Amino acid sequence: MTTLQEAPPTVPAPPGRGAGPAARAAARLAGGASRIVLLVVGLFWLLPTVGLLASSLRGPVDIQQSGWWRVFTEPAQLTLHNYAALLSNDTVTGSLVNTVLITVPATVLVVLVASLAGYAFAWTEFPGRDWLFLAVVGLLVVPVQVALIPVSKLFGAIGVFGSITGVVLFHVAFGLPFAVFLLRNFFAEIPRELLEAARLDGAGELRLFLTVVLPLGGPAIASLAIFQFLWVWNDMLVALIFADAGSAPITVALQQQVRQFGNNIDVLSSGAFLSMVVPLVVFFAFQRQFVSGVMAGAVK
Template structure:
């Protein structure tokens, strides 16, 4: 039960932060004018090809220096940082497809950028946000590499706990089966809960 709570404490904040920050940055790159916008967006796109393994040692040293090594906050920060490039890329491209006339009409009605973002852009971007949330949730929930290195070894996430059980009780299937079932059923519930929005976002991306 403790490992399940640890996994939820890592997955939920990582997903929420990526969706919130990614949507704000995606809107800024799509519709706001600021110096170096295209250059910064190319930097974000370039970060998509950076493998996680490259950052393990530098981030481990950084987390050790600031006291985040083997903490839930450190794992959340790592997953958020590596989830943001894809989030910004996906949402920027989706938001850019919103008709300019719709945004201009809202501005003529007196809507500021924040109101325009929350009342117009976010509702229209619901399918893309749901798709991103599902991808991020599944990636973080099923991750073992980052959790194995950066999470608290005394209360590890469920993937690491199962790996430890395999090592200790490899033939004891009645210990592993319930844990594997719980690890599998939660992502399935999340996927089926947002299935309609996920399919709409994938189809919209395919058409556009």
């Protein structure tokens, strides 16, 4: 009596063996070589930041006589004198305060209004909802430059041109279309059953928004807040048009120093690095929420 013997299981070939040239090249790129290349590219892009930091810690004479890399051979050049002089300058400190007064309200208002509008577009029924949302999406293609002159006339008529309020209103107006579009699409992916269960428990629309939608949309809201903060903090065009000398942010103050670049290189280097540190701190502080929001949007 003969018995049938099962065929031995097929052992998959090791990666790269028996495959085509493209597969072998992809396997090599996925290994240590690609990590080394990415590390080199990252260090290359980080080099200007390191140079700016080194220049900001050198004296004006040292900056004019040699390159920033001399700090590695002559560490005695490192000093905080530039930052002390910068922060003792009333114009610069006033510009930093103006930057905060512009950026924080513009970010908070955009996040707050866009959250409410995104929830309304996603989960409430009202006449013309779809057409209104299409109008909001259409506003995404409107460039900022088109609105500079008409909005300037409007702000002049209502008395907010040249003030921090005018700059904040402009940033809010042009930040809302993208914010509403982003949050509406994110909120629309919340399971309907979850909202219906909350309504059966007696939750109204406001309570539903505060206790269910906002916690679930936290990563997307954090991502939006980071984007809006960075856009407003680094803006110079809108501030040049709508802010006067008393309400100008740090970007405008540094731009005015460029006219005397040779004499103010120490002020420019320290001021530029100081204005760059704040967005970096904000980004790294909310990095986990930012990555969660991006991954959640990718999965959905």
